[in-house]
Amino acid sequence: MSTPYLRIRNLTKRYGHFTALDDVSIDIVKGELICFLGPSGCGKTTLLRAISGLDIQTHGTVEQDGRDISALPPAKRDFGIVFQSYALFQNLTVARNIAYGLENRKQPRAVIQQRVKELLELIGLPDSGNKYPSQLSGGQQQRVALARALAVSPGLLLLDEPLSALDAKVRIHLRDEIKALQRRLGLTTIMITHDQEEAIGMADRIVVMSNGKIEQVGTPFEIYHQPASLFVAEFIGAMNLLPATLVQQGEIQLGQARLTCPVDGFATGTTVRAAVRPEDVVCTGRTNGHANSFEAEVQELEFMGPYFWLSLGGGALGEHRLRAQLPRQQARELDLRLREFTHLHIPAEHIRLFPDGYRHG
Amino acid sequence: MADTLAIVLPRVRPRLGRDEWLMGGSLLVLALYLTVTLLIPLVVMLSKSLEDRHGVFVGLSNFVRYFGNPSLTAAIGNSLWVSALATLIVVTLAFGYAYALTRSCIPFKGFFRLLAMVPLLAPSLLSAIALIYLFGNQGALKSWLFGASIYGPIGIVMGSVFWTFPHALIILITALSTADARLYEASESLGASAWRTFTTVTLPGARYGLISATFVTFTLVITDFGVPKVVGGQFNMLATDIYKQVVGQQNFQMGAVVSLILLLPALLAFFVERWAQSKQTSALSSRAVPYQPKPHATRDLALLGLVSLVGILILGILGMAAFASLAKLWPYNLTLTLHHYDFSTADGGSWASYFNSIRMAFYTAVFGSVVVFAGAYLVEKSRVAKALRTATHMLALIPMAVPGMVLGLAYIFFFNAPGNPLQFLYGSMAILVLVSIAHFYTVSHLTALTALKQLDPEFESVSASLRTPFYRTLWRVTTPMCLPAILDIAIYFFINAMTTVSAVVFLYSPATTLASVAVLNMDDAGDTAAAAAMAMLIVVTAGGVRLLHAWLSHWLHQRTQAWRQR
Ligand SMILES: Nc1ncnc2c1ncn2[C@@H]1O[C@H](COP(=O)(O)OP(=O)(O)OP(=O)(O)O)[C@@H](O)[C@H]1O
Ligand SMILES: [Mg+2]
DSSP: OOOOSEEEEEEEEEETTEEEEEEEEEEEOTTOEEEEEOSTTSSHHHHHHHHHTSSOOSEEEEEETTEEOTTOOGGGSOOEEEETTOOOOTTSOHHHHHHHHHHTTTOOHHHHHHHHHHHHHHTTOTTOTTSOGGGSOHHHHHHHHHHHHHTTOOSEEEEESTTTTSOHHHHHHHHHHHHHHHHHHTOEEEEEESOHHHHHHHOSEEEEEETTEEEEEEOHHHHHHSOSSHHHHHHSSOOEEEEEEEEETTEEEETTEEEEOOOOSOOTTOEEEEEEOGGGOEEEETOOOOSSEEEEEEEEEEEOSSEEEEEEESGGGTTOOEEEEEEHHHHHHHTOOTTOEEEEEOOGGGOEEEESSOOOO | OHHHHHHHSOBOOOOOOHHHHHHHHHHHHHHHHHIIIIIHHHHHHHHHTTBOTTSOBOTTHHHHHHHTOHHHHHHHHHHHHHHHHHHHHHHHHHHHHHHHHHHSOOSOHHHHHHHHHGGGGSOHHHHHHHHHHHHSTTOTTGGGGTTOOSTTHHHHHHHHHHHHHHHHHHHHHHHHHTOBHHHHHHHHHTTOOHHHHIIIIIHHHTHHHHHHHHHHHHHHHHHOOHHHHHHOTTOOOHHHHHHIIIIITOOHHHHHHHHHHHHHHHHHHHHHHHHHHHHHHHTOOTTOOBOOOOOOHHHHHHHHHHHHHHHHHHHHHHHHHHHHHHEEETTTEEEEOSGGGOOSSOSSOOHHHHHHHHHHHHHHHHHHHHHHHHHHHHHHHOOSOHHHHHHHHHHHHGGGGSOHHHHHHHHHHHHTSTTOGGGGGTTSHHHHHHHHHHHTHHHHHHHHHHHHHTSOTTHHHHHHHTTOOHHHHIIIIIHHHHHHHHHHHHHHHHHHHHHOOTTGGGTOOGGGOOHHHHHHHHHHTTOHHHHHHHHHHHHHHHHHHHHHHHHHHHHHHHHHTTTSOO
């Protein structure tokens, strides 16, 4: 990896005895869109405010473009920021809002007007310059807030839950727009969200956080398919987490079933948690021609449109419950019914083991 | 892990930019301002109570002497019972009045509401003067008192009721308007009688408002100086005792002792009021449904009777004062004349005092709103010096707990102390403005804070990210958005500065006599008609300024409608 644009090292933020950020280190590359994802109160905003200088960390350093900005006030840093609340200046028109940062830089009026015009076009509101923010919809207001932040051409764009005040449809639309804009400008961007779909859909890389710590940093694909911790496994997407015992290297016992799977770093005989995504569970009905398979009863069957949710138990599973997601087509072919037994197959590469014990929430 | 890190890594010491230095510096200036105009004078006064005439420390001996003198301590009991009685009457009447305005279908609600606010425009002295005309030795209705004298507790209670009524009413209207209609529907659907609903839903719902109104009224009465001074006769009250000790006997130490005693009920009221306020707001759930009263003939008629009676009393007092100021020679020659408004022959007041008052109120309004708004901004929005912000906020709350008399006396002790470099202020217009700003600081500060809290908390963050200095955003965004609140603060300062007597009575000089003090002095000199005339001038001026304010607010609202939230 080339030298990072933003280098965050050992960031810690304390409020009295409470540690809101605990030894956080990340490298962010120029031009990437990175999402901070995590449950409420995990420290996402705290991290963003430390990066911006709005609330400076207790310990640790931040470097931007090779410059140590750790202790600088916000006005001495180089970033644009957009908040969930838009924070538009209500007594100024849209055009004055966008021009706000430029007016302070003593540029000629004509240059400012030209720039405002460009930005209004960029956000798709070319005719709204003379309106007041209260005359725009939420989505439009958030676009104006974005344009205001972009107007001064910052090196870094910070977005704190920019979409969560909007309704679902506007949200998805604006999500794509922000992404396209960010690509086009090649602007290094950090976006906070607690919506994993949003993070997966937009981010080049995701930082998953919990309790002030980083759980995992990776591409959406890595986060989804190779969760680094039980927390990430549980937090991102739907996941079965079943207690199992490692009977020998490369094989676990789950209820009565013995399944092979990749193992690293567990001693034989330890209790582990086996993580399996519902869509990775394969139903084969009455036929059983696979390795890594076992039989269980269909205890619940829920129609969800394109697929069925299955809840499986009994049989080899005994007390344990396994959820599976079955495409509609396949369910029809297998003619699955409630209270009937079916063979199940879990490909070894889709089983991931985590140490038992710690369990979030 | 975190602990080991703390040892390894140095703590980050935020570097300050120009914004931070400016904000921190301004905050420091504000804290110093409040310390000098408020805290130090009070502390000096406290220490004076422990000194003798020559400034030698004598411990508690002043207090021992005070409590050993029954003619002095009698004032404590007097003040307590008179204030309690007046409070009881005011809160009862104001509750009925507020109930009529918020929970009934009486006609002319707007008019009655406005009428009840009229006493706010007058100095407390006005009601006392009117009472003398009504029930005094040559009073029009003297026989109504069955031989009792208006000079004494009766007059003090009646006069106090008049001028404190709107203060209690405002609190109770707020408390009653926050009712949740769902509770009433529930009570009705359970078949509860109107009386039962009143005692189980209405009263408990308004209890914090009642507590708050009670303590506020009690403090206003017990710390008021104007009414007992004019109509108290030989009846001693704490507030008049301070005046007598200081102005009459030049016994400043004893004045300080009485001041401290007067500070106690005010302090108690302050804490109870703050507590009740916090309860009141938390009782308001966001899902509450506003109560819409339904017509109810007997209730509405009874309540209309009540508000009409109170309205007539208010108009009667005001009308009496107006008539007294216009009648040629009460009660012998009642032809109308403007002669009493001439003041050239009056003893203790002149048109100069009136214009001094206008100037003083104007300066107080202008400088007061600037200081208060800037101060509230720094406390609420600046990113620096958290401890200093908290301390400044605490300082800003103190004036609410300090009676005007006490503040005025504290100013004498501090500003008139030999060797004080600020002594040049003593006797100037500036000191009157300073004491008035300090006296009415808290309410203004809280008003400004409320307005600022309604703005998006991230304006300052956005502004910093755009590298725009904070004062630019303060000027272009924050101030315009808070302009209605700033206007409210200015008018509050103006009217209070115009009508107040208590703090300034110790501080005016021959060059800076004031209208409200002139009322007092002319009454003292026996020139009651001229005193009434000056009091009416204050009322008319304050009323005019109020109208101007209403018009300005309306104009502002029209102008800013384009961007105000729909
Ligand atoms: N000024 C403060 N004083 C004390 N604790 C604070 C302060 N600011 C934040 N915290 C605490 O720090 C923790 C992290 O807060 P933060 O705002 O960063 O969470 P978040 O991940 O952004 O959550 P959300 O998704 O709800 O916005 C929370 O537990 C919060 O209560
Ligand atoms: Mg947050």
